[in-house]
Each structure stands twice: as C-alpha cells, then as structure tokens.
Amino acid sequence: EAQVTQNPRYLITVTGKKLTVTCSQNMNHEYMSWYRQDPGLGLRQIYYSMNVEVTDKGDVPEGYKVSRKEKRNFPLILESPSPNQTSLYFCASSSSGVRNEQFFGPGTRLTVL
Amino acid sequence: GENVEQHPSTLSVQEGDSAVIKCTYSDSASNYFPWYKQELGKGPQLIIDIRSNVGEKKDQRIAVTLNKTAKHFSLHITETQPEDSAVYFCALIRGNQFYFGTGTSLTVIP
Numbered sequence: 001e002a003q004v005t006q007n008p009r010y011l012i013t014v015t016g017k018k019l020t021v022t023c024s025q026n027m028n029h030e031y032m033s034w035y036r037q038d039p040g041l042g043l044r045q046i047y048y049s050m051n052v053e054v055t056d057k058g059d060v061p062e063g064y065k066v067s068r069k070e071k072r073n074f075p076l077i078l079e080s081p082s083p084n085q086t087s088l089y090f091c092a093s094s095s096s097g098v099r100n101e102q103f104f105g106p107g108t109r110l111t112v113l
Numbered sequence: 114g115e116n117v118e119q120h121p122s123t124l125s126v127q128e129g130d131s132a133v134i135k136c137t138y139s140d141s142a143s144n145y146f147p148w149y150k151q152e153l154g155k156g157p158q159l160i161i162d163i164r165s166n167v168g169e170k171k172d173q174r175i176a177v178t179l180n181k182t183a184k185h186f187s188l189h190i191t192e193t194q195p196e197d198s199a200v201y202f203c204a205l206i207r208g209n210q211f212y213f214g215t216g217t218s219l220t221v222i223p
Contacts, residue, residue: 004156033211042119042202043157043213050209058210059114090156098209099145099164104156 002027004105006091012111013081021076021108023091031094032074033058033102034066036087043090049074050098081112115140115207119214126193127222134217136203137185143205146179146186151200151216160201161188193221 004025013019025032033048035058045058049068063085065077074093078085088109092102119136126132136146144165149157163170163177163186170177176189190197198221203214 031209035211035213040122040215042215043204043211045211045213048209048211056209059212092156098206098211101147101159101162102149102157102211104158107154107156 004091004093004103006105006108008108009106010109014113015082016080019078019081021089023074023105024072025093026072027093027095028071029093029095031098033092034076035090035092036060037090038087083112086110086112115212117203117205117212117214119203119217121217122215123218125220125222128193128195130193132190132193132219134188134201135185136214138205139184140207141184143207145206147204148177148188149202149204151202157202195221195223197221
C-alpha cells in the first residue's frame with residue numbers, strides 16, 4: 001500500500017530534550033516536506049526537500065533540523081524543544097516536482113512541557 | 114512569505130445546498146492552486162487542483178475557479194452531503210514552497 005508513515009504518532013516531552021520524528025514514504029517520491037498545524041494558523045511549511053541531500057527552509061524553520069540521506073526518509077529533528085513547538089506535525093511527499101498531489105502522513109501530535 | 118487569506122473560517126450548510134470557500138493571494142507568480150480536505154484525525158488529502166492556464170476545473174460535485182487578475186480562487190461544492198463535513202484548505206506554490214490558507218470548517222447538516 002502506497003503511504004507516508006510517521007513515528008511516533010503521539011509524544012509528550014520536556015523542554016530541551018532532543019527528539020526526532022521519523023517520516024518514511026514507499027512511493028519513490030522526490031519531494032518531501034514537513035508542516036506544522038496550529039489552530040487558526042492552518043498548515044505552515046517547516047522544511048522541504050527536492051531530492052536526496054537537497055533541503056530548504058520553509059516558512060517556519062527556526063528550532064528544527066532535517067536531513068535527507070535516503071530518498072524514502074525525511075526525519076524532523078528538534079535539538080532543544082520548547083513549549084512553542086507544541087503542535088500537530090505532518091510529513092508529506094509528492095512525485096516529480098512540487099506541482100503534483102502531496103500525500104500526507106497521519107500526523108504526530110507533540111506536546112513540549 | 115506569501116499571504117493566503119481564506120474565508121470563511123466556518124461554514125454550515127443544509128444537506129443538498131452548495132458551499133463556496135474563497136482564497137485570495139498576493140504573489141502573481143503563483144501558478145498551482147490545490148485544495149485539500151482534512152477529516153478529523155487524519156492528514157489532508159488532495160481533492161482538486163488547478164493550474165494558472167485554466168480558469169475553471171470540475172470533478173463531479175466539486176469545482177475550482179481561478180481569477181488570476183483579481184488573485185483569488187474558490188472551491189465550490191454542490192449538492193453537499195454529510196460526508197463533505199471536514200476542514201478544507203486552499204494552497205498555492207511560490208517557487209518550490211507551499212503556502213496554505215488557514216482552513217474552513219464545513220459542517221453539512223442532514
């Protein structure tokens with residue numbers, strides 16, 4: 001089944017404790033992206049990757065890191081999480097450039113205390 | 114960044130009526146405008162998209178119109194059904210970056 005998977009689905013952590021949210025897709029997509037969703041703000045792009053070893057900042061990259069060492073994986077790293085990073089996070093992927101359907105993962109709900 | 118304004122933020126309609134959601138934007142270089150539907154507890158899913166070389170696109174009960182001169186695009190859902198109840202997001206691309214609207218919570222009343 002073609003899908004985007006994220007882990008964990010739920011995470012409660014404390015300020016300053018490094019964490020990684022994994023994202024994997026099995027559709028051989030070039031473009032991958034991370035978003036955060038907050039009430040009243042919609043979806044905001046954190047980072048995106050056009051292909052392996054190519055990553056770029058989105059609209060809200062502060063406090064986040066990403067890597068794209070393999071085509072299928074695009075982990076989101078929070079080196080020192082803070083309470084304002086409490087949010088719902090989505091990973092997405094699309095094929096052959098950005099002007100195609102993005103397939104979203106199920107989301108990761110992160111709470112930073 | 115790009116500013117995408119989406120209205121209304123909430124919309125309630127009777128089953129069978131039509132629903133219209135509108136988005137406005139500022140960057141005239143944008144040329145791809147997708148609409149996503151998000152059901153409770155799930156990730157967004159593409160329902161329709163339009164490119165800047167056309168003014169309207171239809172897919173059964175769903176249509177999208179684009180006015181590049183006025184910089185707005187709209188989602189039209191006809192003959193609404195309870196399963197249309199969800200949050201709808203407009204989006205556009207500037208370069209390789211996506212910008213989403215703030216979402217419209219649509220409730221279809223049986």
